[in-house]
Amino acid sequence: MSSAPARLHGPDDPARDTGYPDPPKRKGFFTDTSICIGCKACEVACKEWNDVPEDGLLLTGMSYDNSEGLGASTWRHVAFIEQVRPLGTQQANLQHDDVDVLALAGGSGTPPTASPGLTPTTPPVDLGMPGKGLPGTSGGAGTATDFRWLMESDVCKHCTHAGCLDVCPTGALFRTEFGTVVVQDDICNGCGYCVPACPFGVIERREGPKDANAVGLAQKCTLCYDRLVDGHEPACAKACPTQSIQFGDLEELRERAQGRLDMLVEAGVDGAQLYGQDPDNGVGGTGAFFLLLDEPQVYGLPPDPVVPTRDLPEMWQRAALAAAGLLAGTVALFLTGGRR
Numbered sequence: 001m002s003s004a005p006a007r008l009h010g011p012d013d014p015a016r017d018t019g020y021p022d023p024p025k026r027k028g029f030f031t032d033t034s035i036c037i038g039c040k041a042c043e044v045a046c047k048e049w050n051d052v053p054e055d056g057l058l059l060t061g062m063s064y065d066n067s068e069g070l071g072a073s074t075w076r077h078v079a080f081i082e083q084v085r086p087l088g089t090q091q092a093n094l095q096h097d098d099v100d101v102l103a104l105a106g107g108s109g110t111p112p113t114a115s116p117g118l119t120p121t122t123p124p125v126d127l128g129m130p131g132k133g134l135p136g137t138s139g140g141a142g143t144a145t146d147f148r149w150l151m152e153s154d155v156c157k158h159c160t161h162a163g164c165l166d167v168c169p170t171g172a173l174f175r176t177e178f179g180t181v182v183v184q185d186d187i188c189n190g191c192g193y194c195v196p197a198c199p200f201g202v203i204e205r206r207e208g209p210k211d212a213n214a215v216g217l218a219q220k221c222t223l224c225y226d227r228l229v230d231g232h233e234p235a236c237a238k239a240c241p242t243q244s245i246q247f248g249d250l251e252e253l254r255e256r257a258q259g260r261l262d263m264l265v266e267a268g269v270d271g272a273q274l275y276g277q278d279p280d281n282g283v284g285g286t287g288a289f290f291l292l293l294d295e296p297q298v299y300g301l302p303p304d305p306v307v308p309t310r311d312l313p314e315m316w317q318r319a320a321l322a323a324a325g326l327l328a329g330t331v332a333l334f335l336t337g338g339r340r
Contacts, residue, residue: 014160014284018175026179027228028250028287029237030257031153033299034264034272036244038064038078038151045239046076049224051213053206063149069300070154072206072219076236079299081150152290152299153245155236156181156202156221157276159307160284163197164218166309172218179250179287180223190216199283199305223287250287257291269293275301282306 015023046052055073056066063080070077158180165173165181172188175181183203194203195218203220206212224234232238237247246253254277264272275296276289282305296303 013179014175015177015179020177023177023179025249025251026287027223027247028158028179028253028289029155029223029234030246030248030253031155031288031290032244032246032257032260033150033152033290033292034260034269035242036078036151036153037242038080038149039241040078041239041241042076042153042236042245043067043074043078045235046221049227049235050075050222052219053208053213070156070200070202070220072204072214073208075155075219075221077154079150079152079154081152081294081298083148083150083294083298084146150293150298152292153236153240154299154301155288156223157200157283157289158221158223158287160279160286161307161309162283163199163307163309164194164203164220166307167193167197169193176225176228178223178225178228180225180228182222182225183218183220185214185217188217190218192218194218197308199302199307254289257289260291264291271295 013023013026015026047054052075053073055071056068059066060068062068063082065078065080067074067077069079160179162173162175162181165175169191170187170189172184173181173194174184190205192205195205203218205216206214206219208215224232224236227234233247237245246256257274257277261272261274271292271294273292273295274289275292276286279285284307290299290301292299292301
């Protein structure tokens with residue numbers, strides 16, 4: 001595990017380290033991917049509130065996803081990952097007369113005793129849909145396989161040690177009193193230094209027609225800073241129908257996330273883990289963190305992100321020592337007149 005830069009006031013005080021004398025509690029996101037249904041309501045709400053332009057209405061070939069990842073015009077991105085394996089304790093290839101419908105919904109996979117008004121032999125109701133059996137169990141559909149979708153609503157991580165903030169030469173990127181990182185359009189000069197400084201590949205310069213909004217400027221999630229200052233939650237969290245995206249005080253969210261993780265592990269969900277919540281990781285912990293059901297790289301997330309500016313102090317020290325040595329050698333050469 002990579003070491004993070006030293007903290008002045010602890011993992012939850014980046015605003016105080018920036019100079020806010022009495023900031024509110026740090027705010028953030030906890031995204032529970034285990035209950036994300038892929039509805040993309042968060043994407044739509046983000047675009048509507050923040051006036052983020054449309055960036056693709058066609059399918060990308062990545063399952064049912066119509067956007068490929070985070071960028072200048074995608075501040076929330078719902079990823080669809082298809083896997084040939086069951087979700088938790090789900091079992092595949094179960095006929096409707098082999099198991100109670102309630103068992104299928106709960107994922108127990110164990111034929112139950114007859115429920116009131118519903119028995120294992122209850123025939124399916126024809127709702128006029130294209131099919132009434134499980135996918136792959138009828139002829140012509142091939143062999144049924146174990147299958148699951150992993151869905152994850154990704155967003156800027158609002159790192160404790162933000163590389164984009166470190167390298168910005170104009171002060172366009174700034175730390176808010178809530179501990180989040182925001183771009184100021186009227187100060188950004190479009191230099192793009194922040195783009196390679198983000199270990200998550202979140203921030204980009206917006207492309208498009210010259211008369212479009214913020215073209216050429218760095219853009220990313222602001223955690224709806226304009227809503228926070230008025231006491232409202234971010235638009236994406238407000239729109240999420242399953243509470244997969246939860247907003248609040250970061251310390252409380254971390255406790256809630258740990259409880260949820262413990263519940264899933266106890267239920268036998270292999271691979272469940274928290275990502276980004278550790279204040280001792282390579283970015284000092286993130287303000288937006290996730291509960292994942294598989295390894296981070298499955299979701300396109302770096303397994304061990306490190307802020308690129310982590311080693312800057314040591315690099316400057318070495319440069320200063322080298323310069324001092326060069327200066328001392330030059331002075332010695334001058335004093336001796338070049339004689340041996």
